[in-house]
Amino acid sequence: MPDSLGFLDAVGGLPEQLADAHRSARDALDGISLPSAQDIDNVAVLGMGGSGIAGDVLAAVANATLPVPVVVLKQIRTPRFIGPRTLAFAVSYSGDTDETLRMAAGALDAGARVVAVSRGGELESMARAPAASLPALTIAFELRTASLLGYRPRLDACANCGNPLSPERLFSPARGGLVCDGCAAEGGTVRLSADALAGLSLLLSRPVGEAGEYLEVKRSGEILRVVEAFLKHQFQRFQGLKSLELLRSLAPETPELVA
Numbered sequence: 001m002p003d004s005l006g007f008l009d010a011v012g013g014l015p016e017q018l019a020d021a022h023r024s025a026r027d028a029l030d031g032i033s034l035p036s037a038q039d040i041d042n043v044a045v046l047g048m049g050g051s052g053i054a055g056d057v058l059a060a061v062a063n064a065t066l067p068v069p070v071v072v073l074k075q076i077r078t079p080r081f082i083g084p085r086t087l088a089f090a091v092s093y094s095g096d097t098d099e100t101l102r103m104a105a106g107a108l109d110a111g112a113r114v115v116a117v118s119r120g121g122e123l124e125s126m127a128r129a130p131a132a133s134l135p136a137l138t139i140a141f142e143l144r145t146a147s148l149l150g151y152r153p154r155l156d157a158c159a160n161c162g163n164p165l166s167p168e169r170l171f172s173p174a175r176g177g178l179v180c181d182g183c184a185a186e187g188g189t190v191r192l193s194a195d196a197l198a199g200l201s202l203l204l205s206r207p208v209g210e211a212g213e214y215l216e217v218k219r220s221g222e223i224l225r226v227v228e229a230f231l232k233h234q235f236q237r238f239q240g241l242k243s244l245e246l247l248r249s250l251a252p253e254t255p256e257l258v259a
């Protein structure tokens with residue numbers, strides 16, 4: 001059988017490819033400090049498809065010699081063992097693989113050190129974002145995931161009946177968005193400030209990676225309250241986001257219940 005794709009040569013060149021990759025990785029890590037072995041309990045590689053295979057190779061090569069386990073995760077949810085003593089590598093060539101972005105956001109939320117390996121996309125935006133913008137990014141990721149699953153908060157007309165919205169900016173976590181005066185009379189709504197509503201609209205329409213640029217921490221607290229109340233209603237098992245304790249403390253104790 002003819003080897004029209006030059007497969008044999010490619011396989012034969014594997015040692016050179018590995019040496020090349022090793023050199024590139026060294027150059028990329030130049031000037032970056034990774035935590036020392038005493039400071040971590042595990043290494044997690046977050047990646048789907050071919051990016052996940054990079055993790056499989058690392059685990060196969062390193063498990064016999066590394067003092068901590070290497071775990072490859074090809075899923076959406078972040079396991080409970082991921083925490084501040086985890087060194088995580090989020091790998092996505094495009095930088096836009098949803099599962100990987102979701103796991104990276106979860107790992108950041110759990111306090112893990114996350115190294116992004118990517119050519120660009122939202123994973124790169126996330127990696128380059130200043131620490132102060134991480135709360136905004138986390139909220140944006142949560143909303144995006146909810147939208148992908150078909151739970152996008154409705155802001156253009158009453159989320160319950162489709163009628164024109166109440167001018168009071170009344171948000172119903174249970175109905176899944178803003179509501180009209182008639183549906184608001186049934187109770188359970190939160191009055192949004194004009195600022196919070198503007199922020200929420202931006203979160204839903206702009207790329208996730210830019211969230212830190214337009215969402216200020218001081219007005220994130222109110223949005224966080226509403227988004228978490230919304231997610232709790234849509235997803236029974238939603239637990240809230242650990243990294244956002246600070247924002248929670250900036251928001252009023254309880255959302256202003258109108259009715």
Ligand SMILES: [Zn+2]
Binds near residue numbers: 161162183
């Ligand atoms: Zn209505």
